[in-house]
Amino acid sequence: MRLPTPNSSPDCSVGFQVTTTLAHQLAHYACSLRFEDLSHEVVHEVKRRVIDSLGCALGAWNEEPCAIARKVASEFSAKAGSTIIGTNHKAPPDWAAFANGCCIRYFDYNDTYLSKEPAHPSDNISAALALAESIGADGSELITAVALAYEVQCRLCDAASIRARGWDHVTYGAFSTALACARLMKLDPEKTRHAVNIAGVACAAMRQARVGELSHWKGVAFANAARHGVYSALLARAGMTGPAPIFEGQMGFERQLGVSLSNVGGIFVKRSDTKDINEGTAAMILNTSIKYWPAEYHSQSAIEAALFLRKSIVDLAQVRGMTIESHDASVDIIGSEAEKWRPETRETADHSLPYITAIALIDGEVTIKQFEPERFADPEIWKFLENVKVERNVELSAKYPGAVANIVHVDLEDGRRLTKRVDYPLGHAKNPLKDSEVEGKFFGLVVPTFGETRARRIVDLVWKLDEAKNVGGLIRALEVPNK
Numbered sequence: 488m489r490l491p492t493p494n495s496s497p498d499c500s501v502g503f504q505v506t507t508t509l510a511h512q513l514a515h516y517a518c519s520l521r522f523e524d525l526s527h528e529v530v531h532e533v534k535r536r537v538i539d540s541l542g543c544a545l546g547a548w549n550e551e552p553c554a555i556a557r558k559v560a561s562e563f564s565a566k567a568g569s570t571i572i573g574t575n576h577k578a579p580p581d582w583a584a585f586a587n588g589c590c591i592r593y594f595d596y597n598d599t600y601l602s603k604e605p606a607h608p609s610d611n612i613s614a615a616l617a618l619a620e621s622i623g624a625d626g627s628e629l630i631t632a633v634a635l636a637y638e639v640q641c642r643l644c645d646a647a648s649i650r651a652r653g654w655d656h657v658t659y660g661a662f663s664t665a666l667a668c669a670r671l672m673k674l675d676p677e678k679t680r681h682a683v684n685i686a687g688v689a690c691a692a693m694r695q696a697r698v699g700e701l702s703h704w705k706g707v708a709f710a711n712a713a714r715h716g717v718y719s720a721l722l723a724r725a726g727m728t729g730p731a732p733i734f735e736g737q738m739g740f741e742r743q744l745g746v747s748l749s750n751v752g753g754i755f756v757k758r759s760d761t762k763d764i765n766e767g768t769a770a771m772i773l774n775t776s777i778k779y780w781p782a783e784y785h786s787q788s789a790i791e792a793a794l795f796l797r798k799s800i801v802d803l804a805q806v807r808g809m810t811i812e813s814h815d816a817s818v819d820i821i822g823s824e825a826e827k828w829r830p831e832t833r834e835t836a837d838h839s840l841p842y843i844t845a846i847a848l849i850d851g852e853v854t855i856k857q858f859e860p861e862r863f864a865d866p867e868i869w870k871f872l873e874n875v876k877v878e879r880n881v882e883l884s885a886k887y888p889g890a891v892a893n894i895v896h897v898d899l900e901d902g903r904r905l906t907k908r909v910d911y912p913l914g915h916a917k918n919p920l921k922d923s924e925v926e927g928k929f930f931g932l933v934v935p936t937f938g939e940t941r942a943r944r945i946v947d948l949v950w951k952l953d954e955a956k957n958v959g960g961l962i963r964a965l966e967v968p969n970k
Contacts, residue, residue, distance in 0.1 A: 508731065508732040508733075508734065508735055509732075509734040509735065509748055509751060510680045510683045510684060510687075510731060510732060510733050510734060511676070511680055513639065513662070513666060513679075513680075513683055514666075514669075514676045514677075514679035514680040514682075514683060515676055516635075517635055517639075517666045517667075517669055517670045517679055518669075518670070518674070518675065518676045518679055520631060520634075520635055520670065520769060521631065522627040522628070522630065522631045522953075524768060524769070525630070525631065525634055525768060525769060526768055526770065528770075528773060529634055529768060529769060529770050529772060529773065530630055530634075530953060532772050532773055533630045533633045533634055533637075533772060533952075534630070534949050534950055534952055534953075535777070535922065535925050536598060536609045536612065536633070536772065536775075536777075537612060537633070537949050537952065538925055538926065538929050538945075538946055538949045538950075539597065539598060539609065539777055539925055539928065539929065540591045540597055540598075540609045540612045540613075541572075541591075541929070541933075541945065541949070541965065542928060542929035542930075542931075542932040542933055543590070543591050543592075543593075543594055543596045543597045543932065544572050544573075544587060544590035544591045544613075545572070545573065545590070545932060545933045545936065545937070545965065545967070546594060546596070546855070546932030546933065547589075547590050547591075547593040547594045547596075548572070548573050548590055548936075548967060550590075550593050550594070551703065552589055552593055552703035552706060552707055553586075553589045553590045553593055555703075556585055556586040556589040556590075556707065556710070557571055557573070557574070557586050557589075559582075559586075560578045560582040560583060560585065560586040561574070561576050561578065561586075563578050563579055563582055564576070564577060564578065565577055565578055565579040565580070565621075567580075567621050567622070568580065568583065568621060569583035569584070569616075569617035569618070569620045569621045570583065570620060570962045570965075571583050571586045571587065572586070572587045572590055572962075572965050573590075573965060573966060573967035574966060574967070575963075575966055580617045580618050580620075580621040580717050580721070581617075581714045581715075581717040581718040581721070582714065583613075583617040583620075584613045584614040584616075584617040584618070584664075584710070584713045584714050584716075584717045585613075585707075585710045585711060585713065585714035586710075587613040587616065587617060587710075588610060588613035588614070588707070588709060588710030588711075588713045588714070589706065589707045589710045591609065591610060591612060591613055591710075592607065592610055592706050592707065592709055592710060593706040593707065594706075594781045594837075594855065595706065595778075595781060595782060595783055595837045595838070596778050596780075596781040596932075597609045597610065597778065598775050598776060598777050598778060599775065599776050599778060599784035600637075600640070600641050600644060600771075600774065600775040600776070601776075601784065601816075601887070601888035601891060602641065602644040602645045602888055603644060603645060603646070603647055603648040604643070604644040604647065604648045604649055604650060604656050604659065605644070605650075605656055605784070605816070605820075605888075606640055606641065606644050606656050606659065606660075607709065608636065608637045608640050608641060608663075608772070608775055610657070610660060610709035610710070610712075610713065611633065611636035611637065611640065611660065611663050611664050611667060611713065612633055612636075613710065613713050614636075614664035614667060614668060614713040614714075614716050614717050615629055615632040615633050615636060615664070615667045615668070615671065616629065616958065616962075617717060618632075618667075618668040618671045618672070618717055618720070619632065619671055619957075619958050620957075620958050620959065620962055622671060622672060623957050624671050624957065624958070625955060625956050625957055626951075626952040626953050626954060626955030626956075626957075626958065627952075627953045628671055629671070629952065629958060630952060630953055631670065631769075632667040632668070632670050632671045633667065633772075634769040634772055635663075635666060635667050635670055635769055636663040636664060636666065636667040637663075637769065637771050637772040637775065638769040638770075638771045638772070639659075639662060639663040639666055639667075640659050640660060640662075640663035641771040641772075641774065641775065642751055642771065643659040643662065643663070643748065643751060644656070644659060645751075646746075646747075646748045646750055646751045647746035647747060647748060648746075649744050649746060650694050650697075652744055652745050652746070653693060653694050653695075654691055654692065654693065654694055654744055655692040655693060655694045655696050655697065655708055657692050657696075657708045657709040657711070657712040658690055658691050658692050658712070658744075660709050660712035660713060660716065661686040661687065661690030661712045661715050661716045661719070662683055662686055662687060662690070662716070663716070664686075664712065664713045664715075664716025664717060664720075665682040665683055665685070665686035665715075665716040665717075665719045665720050665723075666679065666682070666683065666716075667716070668682070668716060668717050668719075668720035668721070669682045669683075669720045669723065669724075672720060672724050674720070674723060674724055678723045678724060678726075679723070680731070681723040681727065681728045681729045682719050682720040682722075682723035682724075682729075683719075683729070683733060684728070684729025684730055684731050684733045685719040685722055685723060685727065685729035686715060686716050686719035686720075686729075687729070687733040687734070687739075687740050688729055688730050688733060689715070690712060690715055690716075691740075691743065691744065692708055692711070692712065696708045697820070697838070698824065699824065699826060700826050700831065700832065700835060701826075701832055701834035701835045701838055702832070702834060703834070705834045705838070706834060734748055773916065774916050775916060776891075776914055776915045776916050776919075777914040777919070777920050777925065777928075778914055779912065779913045779914040779920065779924075779928070780847075780853040780854075781837065781853065781854065781855055781858065782837045782843045782853060782858075783820070783821050783837055783838045783840075783843070784891065785813070785814075785816060785817035785820060785821055785840065785891060785893075786817070786821060786840050786843040786844065786893075787891065787912035787913075787914065787915075788891055788892055788893040788909035788910065788911070788912040789811055789813070789840060789843065789844040789847070789893035789895055789909075790843060790844065790847045790853050790912070791909045791912045791913060792844075792893055792894070792895040792907035792908065792909045793844050793845075793847035793848040793895050793897075793907075794847050794848075794851065794852075794853075795907045795909075796848065796895060796897050796905045796906075796907050797847070797848050797851050799905055800848075800897070800899075800905070803848075803849060805899045805900045805901065806848070806871075806897055806898070806899060806900075807874065807898045807899060807900050808874035808875065808876070808897075808898045809844065809845060809848065809874065809875045809876070809895065809896065809897050809898070810875075810876045810877075810878060810895075810896040810898070811840060811841065811844050811875070811876070811877050811878070811893060811894070811895055811896075812878050812879075812880040812883065812893065812894040812895075812896070813840065813877060813878070813879065813880060813883060813892075813893050813894075814879070814880065814883040814884040814886070814887040814891075814892065814893075815879060815884040815887070816884075816887055816888070817840060817887075817891075817893065818840075818877055818879050820838070821838045821839060821840040821843075822839075822840035822841065822877040823877070826839075827839035827840065827841055827842065828841055828842075828869075828872045828873070828875070829869055829872070830842050830863045830864070831864060833858045833859075833860070833863070836857075836858050836863035837858050840877055841872055841875040841877055842863060842868070842872060843857075844875070844893075844895060845868070845871055845872055845875050846862070846863070846868065848897065849868070849871065850862075880892075880894065886910070890910040890911060891910070891911070891912065891915065892908065892909065892910040893908070893909060894906065894907070894908040895907050895908075926946055929942070929945075929946060930942055930946075933945070936967060936968070937967075937968065938968075941964070941968070944964055945961070945964045945965065948960060948961045948964055949961065
């Protein structure tokens with residue numbers, strides 16, 4: 488793809504021209520994108536993801552790491568602050584983004600994008616929502632910022648995998664949230680570029696967050712990236728500059744992480760010399776998937792297969808064993824470590840392919856209850872897991888990430904083997920949830936605390952988000968009763 492013509496002004500590093508770097512191209516794209524560029528489908532999908540994310544956040548509001556983050560953030564107040572979801576307290580926008588991001592992500596129930604690097608792009612919403620409230624942006628501006636963040640993060644995930652090199656996927660999120668916030672504040676291209684530079688120079692997060700015995704940090708790592716993205720944009724607005732070229736430099740992102748992002752930049756260059764390109768639609772959100780069950784995304788098709796097989800089993804005592812055939816990404820991320828067969832924390836349980844699939848078969852459901860300690864640490868469950876195997880399947884690996892397939896076999900004492908394969912689980916971009924199902928997921932998480940009337944009010948406000956003069960009404964509707 489054609490890059491812009493470089494001019495003669497030098498960048499902060501000798502040898503790079505100002506319009507040739509990826510940071511310049513990202514900044515230009517962010518500053519050029521307008522709400523009017525977005526298709527009806529993209530706008531509608533952003534609303535669906537806001538509903539889904541707020542449901543996840545309110546559902547996880549009382550969980551330990553969410554309460555910790557809220558407690559820390561609540562110790563600080565800000566004149567132009569942002570509300571911590573569920574309260575009426577306004578903290579600095581970056582702290583609010585962190586506290587709210589913890590809630591959105593913690594149940595591992597928010598959406599997913601699978602590519603060379605997997606991601607949960609709705610993690611960006613906490614940053615965009617916090618900044619939008621802080622500056623009084625209207626609903627259409629918030630929608631545009633969210634679509635932009637999805638576009639950037641997903642394009643970066645398409646460009647290169649960083650997890651194999653020891654870095655966590657949330658590393659890309661510092662860039663996407665910084666750009667979303669810069670767009671909301673209407674920074675010029677130069678300040679937007681510096682927001683990217685600042686975000687990038689200190690955003691690399693280690694993959695240790697998602698291997699071995701998992702901790703609270705697994706569910707809050709992106710919230711920290713979002714906090715950093717907001718802060719980077721605020722600093723850039725005030726005139727702070729960041730080191731460049733952040734991606735291509737001698738000690739930059741590409742060199743340090745061992746990846747090339749050279750195939751990304753041209754995507755973000757708006758062109759005026761052709762009508763064949765739909766400029767700035769920021770439609771990558773349409774390729775992402777909503778989770779129907781509260782577990783790591785690579786397990787979703789295994790859950791669906793196990794629930795299907797459960798209907799054919801009269802007596803679970805007749806189950807002799809279970810084998811899960813899966814693709815390489817699934818095995819590597821959630822199906823290979825010893826801890827996955829003896830989960831001792833919620834974070835390990837919801838990232839355990841053997842546990843998630845087995846509990847779907849045993850309980851006939853996968854809800855938040857299946858990730859309570861009394862369930863995943865039950866000695867009888869661990870005993871059952873001794874007869875659960877995970878195997879790599881070359882065909883399924885070849886189909887990934889276009890398909891996220893699992894094949895589940897259940898062996899019975901009478902010698903029969905029951906088998907079910909699912910390629911596109913419910914909620915996948917190729918098997919999307921209906922609006923009513925997105926709402927149903929939200930109500931299941933929120934009604935127990937808010938009641939039906941208040942929960943319905945929140946949903947109605949989001950469906951009309953593009954008409955809202957600001958996000959204040961929506962934020963106020965999220966205050967948890969009797970907190």
